[in-house]
Amino acid sequence: QVQLMESGGGLVQPGGSLRLSCAASGRIFSINVMGWYRQAPGKQRELVAVIFTSGSRSGSVNYADSVKGRFTVSRDNAKNMVYLEMNSLKPEDTSVYYCFADLKSTVYSASIDRYWGQGTQVTVSS
Numbered sequence: 001q002v003q004l005m006e007s008g009g010g011l012v013q014p015g016g017s018l019r020l021s022c023a024a025s026g027r028i029f030s031i032n033v034m035g036w037y038r039q040a041p042g043k044q045r046e047l048v049a050v051i052f053t054s055g056s057r058s059g060s061v062n063y064a065d066s067v068k069g070r071f072t073v074s075r076d077n078a079k080n081m082v083y084l085e086m087n088s089l090k091p092e093d094t095s096v097y098y099c100f101a102d103l104k105s106t107v108y109s110a111s112i113d114r115y116w117g118q119g120t121q122v123t124v125s126s
Contacts, residue, residue: 001026001027002024002025002026002027002028002101002103002105002115003024003025003026003115004022004023004024004025004099004100004101004115004116004117004118005022005023005025005117005118006020006021006022006097006098006099006117006118006119006120007020007021007022007120008020008021008120009097009120009121009122010121010122010123011123011125012089012122012123012124013124013125013126014089014090014091014124014125014126015088015089016089016124017085017086017087017088017089018086018089018122019083019084019085019086020036020083020084020086020097020099020120020122021081021082021083022034022036022081022082022083022084022099022101022117023079023080023081024080024081024082024101024103024115025080027105027106028080028103028104028105029103029104029105029106029107029109030054030103030104031053031054031077031080031101031102031103032052032053032054032055032102032103032104032112033050033051033052033053033101033102034050034051034053034075034082034099034100034101034102035047035048035049035050035051035073035082035099035100036048036049036050036073036082036084036097036098036099036100037097037098037100038093038095038096038097038098038122039095039096039098039119040094040095040096043095045098046064047062047064048063048064048067048071048084048097049061049062049063049064049067049071049072049073049084050062050073051073051074051075051082053075053077054077061073066092067086067093070086070087070088070089071084071085071086071087072084072085072087073085080101082099082101084097084099086122089122089124090124091124091125092124093122093124094122094123094124094125095121095122096119096120096121096122097119097120097121097122098116098117098118098119099116099117100114100115100116100117101114101115102114103115
């Protein structure tokens with residue numbers, strides 16, 4: 001099986017910074033994409049940032065408009081990890097942040113499956 005484990009959430013004042021980490025482990029053959037979603041109470045889950053980890057788009061990144069210029073996504077392919085550096089945090093960034101990975105478990109896998117972490121709370125408040 002595959003597990004994703006996030007860390008780095010917490011309470012921070014407006015204008016502050018946090019760095020989230022996510023490690024994928026278990027039966028992994030290849031990872032195509034890793035990234036982050038977030039979900040605030042009463043709201044739909046929204047895509048925050050994504051980074052392509054293999055193939056012709058390897059290294060390409062995309063961000064939600066609301067976080068462009070403030071958040072940076074990066075990855076360490078050797079460690080199957082993805083990071084989210086969050087700067088100039090705002091109260092509206094308060095959410096549970098979930099990492100995900102689109103991957104193949106074995107070389108014989110017929111499809112690419114998405115796996116999720118359990119989520120980490122980020123609270124931006126004075």
